[in-house]
Amino acid sequence: MSDHDEAAAVRPLTLAWVHRHLEAGERVVGVEALHGGITAEMRRLTIGTRDGGTRPLVLRSFVGVADAEDWLHREAGALTECDGTGVSAPRLVAVDPVAEHCEYPSLLMTHLAGRTVIDDEGLETRVPLMARQLLAIHALRPVRQPRAYVALTTADTVVTPQCADASLWAAAIDLIRRPAPPYEGRFLHRDFHPGNVLFDVPPASPADARITGVVDWAGASWGPVDLDVAHCSTHLALLHGPVWGLRFTEAYEEAGGALAADASERLYWLVRSGLAASEEVGAVSKPWREAGKTELTTRAVEERLDAYVTALMHAPA
Known part of the structure; x- marks a missing residue:
């Protein structure tokens, strides 16, 4: 051996x-x-x-x-x-x-064929594919329902970035002090993001990319689909920029997914996921740097997180 x-x-x-x-x-x-x-x-x-x-x-x-x-x-x-x-x-x-x-x-x-892809090139193709894949996961009806989801942050554990508008972040933190909105439970991956999705991307034709599989199911849970969508949106915002975090939510709905009907409820899950990332910016960004995205320093990712949370809080109701 x-x-x-x-x-x-x-x-x-x-x-x-x-x-x-x-x-x-x-x-x-x-x-x-x-x-x-x-x-x-x-x-x-x-x-x-x-x-x-x-x-x-x-x-x-x-x-x-x-x-x-x-x-x-x-x-x-x-x-x-x-x-x-x-x-x-x-x-x-x-x-x-x-x-x-x-x-x-x-x-x-x-072992599944394929590889993770964190390049900016081809995102316009991969994001809709990921949205459709997540929708397929949420459509599963398990024989044995997994345990209920666990929130990954609390209002008292959020780490406000040094570059952030303290008053805006205080408002975001107050938002997640509220009780979680009611939801219809679905099967969740719970850690669905680009690092856990494998692709086959033809070198000469990135637009022909296809998903070959989804890995890392250790967080599989039962809960609101908004939470899975928000988690992936946050990772896309940190990896590729806030606009792509916002785009993923749109792509999920375009694929036929149904998020919380009330805008304030959707905002709750999006903000909760964004604030959860504040506690692990260094751990999340390290694998990206090791994979070649050396520009994604902890500081740079903190700035993207701040920009994303700011965009969420300024979004029209």
Whole structure:
């Protein structure tokens, strides 16, 4: 077995567990660390098959994460729900949510073709595709309803950027002190954004891009579709500029999605998601810089977040 780097090495107990879930005559012949994630160690395993060929699997391990058991149960359940539907997600191979067999809580799944795309070029094509994909996720009717969503911020934990208008941000914070609006629950991905969507983009024709799959289902939840839409809108605003965050909401409705009927209710979810990002600007932007978007310094992303929240608060009612 060969490793592409030292960080890729699979721990002994985990490797033995993986082998127990392979087909007869198969073995792990290569390991590669996958970068870009925030909470979990990700590795692509190359599996040698009996006929001399290979096939890829993905190993996801949570090291020192307090909520690992819950997240892995959610992900395993979501992958099972997506199997056989129009939503392309990895297929679950095995899960060890409490590290009964592995050194750390782990999940083994199939590998999807495609890659994440964070370039500005081609956004006008990819944003509508993402909106339609998210709508398809919300259309799923799970056999077993996942747990209710968990809010990712409170009024007391928001971090107001130094560059921000303090009074405007105070008004935004007051907005999320209100009780959450009523909603009709739907199946949520809960972390749907460009970093978790895989694309096939022909080099000579970006306009012919297509989605090959959606990954990272550890936050799968039951809740308002507005929350999923707002989360992706925030990431698009930070990655590509505020206008693209606003555009995603429009694209979701153009695809046939129904958001909260009342403008103040839609604003609540959009602002809540934007303010949630204030607490993790550094963690969110680091993978983008590592992927080549070196201009997205923490300060630059904070400025985009401020511009996005300002645009939301100034939007006509």
